[in-house]
Amino acid sequence: MSTRARSHNDADTSLTADGDRIHDLLIIGGGSVGLTLGATWTMLGRDAVVFDRQPGLYGLPRAGHVDHEIMRMLQQLGAEGPTLEDAYATKSYTWINAEGETLLEFPWGEEGISGWHSDYMQNSAVLERSLLDRILQSQTVAHMPSWEVVDLVQHDDHVELTVERTRTVPGEPRPVLTAEHRRFRGRYVVACDGANSRTRQMLGIDRDDLGFNEKWLVIDARIKRPFWLAFDSGQVCDPRRPTTVLPLGKDHRRWEWHLRPDEDPEDFLRPDKAWELLAPFDVTEHDVEPVRQLVYTFEARIAHRWRSGRVFLAGDAAHTMPPFMGQGMCSGMRDARNLAWKLDLVLSGAADETLLDTYQVERDPHVRDWTVISLESGKIPCIIDPDEARKRDEMFRAGFRPPMPDFPQLVDGVLHRASDGRPVAPAGELGLQGRVQIADRTDLFDRLLPATGFTVVSITHDPRTALGPRRTAALERLGCHFYTVRPAASDPGSSPGTPSPTDIVDVDGTYAEYFRTRGIEVVINRPDFYVFGGTDTAGLAALADDLLDQATAVQPAPAGE
DSSP: OEEESSOOOTTOTTEEEOTTOOEEEEEEOOSHHHHHHHHHHHHHTOOEEEEESSSSOOOSOOOOEEEHHHHHHHHHHTOHHHHHHHOEEOOEEEEEETTSOEEEEEEOOSBOTTSSBSEEEOOHHHHHHHHHHHHHTOSSEEEEETEEEEEEEEESSOEEEEEEEEEOOTTOSSOEEEEEEEEEEEEEEEEOOOTTOHHHHHTTOOEEEEEEEEEEEEEEEEEOSOOOOSOSSEEEEOTTSOEEEEEETTTEEEEEEEOOTTSOGGGGSSHHHHHHHHGGGTOOTTTEEEEEEEEEEEEEEEESOSEETTEEEOGGGTEEOOGGGSOHHHHHHHHHHHHHHHHHHHHHTSSOGGGGGHHHHHHHHHHHHHHHHHHHHHHTTTOOOHHHHHHHHHHHHTTOOOOOOOOOOOOSSSSOBOTTSOBOTTTTSBOOOOEEEETTEEEEHHHHSOOSSOEEEESSSOHHHHHHHHHHHHHHHTTOEEEEEEEOTTSTTSOSSOOOTTOEEETTSHHHHHHHHHTOSEEEEOTTSBEEEEEOGGGHHHHHHHHHHHHSSOOOOOTTO
16 A cells, blocks of 8 residues: 555656665755754664755754753754854843834853753854754765655655655756656655745645734844944834844844835845835945845744654744744754654664654643744734834833743643643653762763663662662663762762762752652653653652653553562
8 A cells, every 4th residue: 555645657767766776764855954863863863865965065044042951952962062162151132212212132051951051043054054063974874965856655654755866956946856866765764845835835734823823024144344233132012123133143134124015025036125224223235245045934833734644844844933032943953853853763673663653742832832932922022003012102101011922831642641631740841951070070061971762860769779679671772871960079968979980960950959859769751851750769660660650562561570
C-alpha cells in the first residue's frame, strides 16, 4: 500500500535513484529549522539528507531574537560560538509613543533557567552558518543545496521523495527547475519548507487563521559607523506609522513599518522610500547600508495536522506568528528538537512509534501560547486610530501595565501527570542548567556531562540506588544518564570531606535552590531540556515507571526492584 501526494512522470529518463538505501530521515528545507534538525541528527550520529532549493544559505538576517533556551540548544550542538560573538544580551525592550514618551519597558536582562541570559539579539545568517558548519563536518548527514522536492510518495515503511535540481536565473525571484531528477527514500520526512510549504500543500493540510494579517515594510541595514537612537530595541507606538526598531547582532539594524490597508506595497520598495522613513531617526546613507528591503505579511496561522503518516511539518510550515515577541524561529527550532529525540528513540527500537503522536500534542499548545502572547503584545503598539492611541497613552500614564505572561510550558504529552491529566509541577517546565565543577573544571552542566538523552539528577543519593537494577537498565536503554549534584564545600550544609574527582559540585548553589523551591529531591529531564517530572527520592521508582510506560514499549519493573 502507498499514498501519493502528487504524481510525476515515472518515465522521465533524467530521474536517477539513490540506490536501494533507505535513509533514517529526509529533511526538506535548509533554513534555521531544517539546519537545527540536521545538526541535532549529526550530534546523535544518525543518517539524514537535507534538501534546499536555494544554492546556498540565504546570507541575510531574518529572525533577530533568540532566548536562553535556544542558546542552550546551540551550546549543546557546539554551534553557539559564532552566534555569541555577533550577538549581544539585551537589557530591555521599550515602547515609546509618538511624542517619545516611554510607555513600557520589558525587562530582558535576567539570567534564564537554561544558564544563559534571558534574551539575545542576533543575526540569523550567522546562526544558520554555524549550524550548517556542524552538518558539513558530519559523516552521517548530507547537505544538498539546489535541489527542490517535487513529489512525495508514502509507503508502509518509508517515504519516497523525488527532487529536481534548481538553478538561479538573473531576474527571477527564486531558483527555477531544470528537469534533472533524483529519488531518495527515508524512514521519515520532516518538512521545514516555510510558510508557503509545498509539502503541506501536497499533503492537503489546511491551517487555522488566528486573525492577524498585516503588511509591514522590513529594512535590514549594515552599520557603517556608530549612531545614536533613542532606544536600542522596541516599538514606536505612533498611530501614523507604528514602527519596530531592532538590532541584528553587532553589525546590522532592522526597522519595520506598518502599512495601512490603502497603501500600495510597491511604493515602499523604492530605495528613496527607505531614506524617507529613516529620516526621523536621523539615520542617513553615511550611517547604514540597506541590505534588504521587503514587504512582509505578518500572519498568525497554525496547521490542522502536523503529521501525515511518516511526514511531519515543522517551523513555519506548521505555524506562523507575528514577530512582536521574537518567537517564530525559536518555536521552529523547538519543533526540530522535539522531533529529533523522539524519532531517534523510535528508529533505535527503544520506543514505540506511538511516541511520535505526542509531537503535535506537545508543540501545538506551546506554539499557540506564544502566538497569543505575540498577538496581544502587538495590539498595543499597532493602534492606528489617533483617539484610541491617546486613550492608550493616558492609561499608561495612569499606571496601567499589561499582564506579563509567563514563559510557556508544555501542558500535555510525555510528562508526569496527575489523575486529572494535568502535569504535576515541575513537569513541563524548562529544566535547570547551572554551573557545576568536576575535578578542576567549572562550566555549565551540559558542557561537562553527557546530556543528549534523558537525565536523572538528584541532590541526595545516586538515583540508581532507588531505582534498582531492572529499572536502571530499562532507563539506560532509553538513553538515560544518572547524576548526583552535591553542595559546594563552602556551603554550611555540605557533606564533609574533600570532593572526589568524579563529584559534581553545585558551584553557585543553583541546584540546591531549584530543588528546595520545588520541594523535590530528584528530577527527570527530557532530551529537549523540559522536565518530565520531579519527586522525592522515595517516589523516584514510580516516576521512572511512568516515564517508561509513556515513552517506550518496555513494561515497568515490578515493585521493589
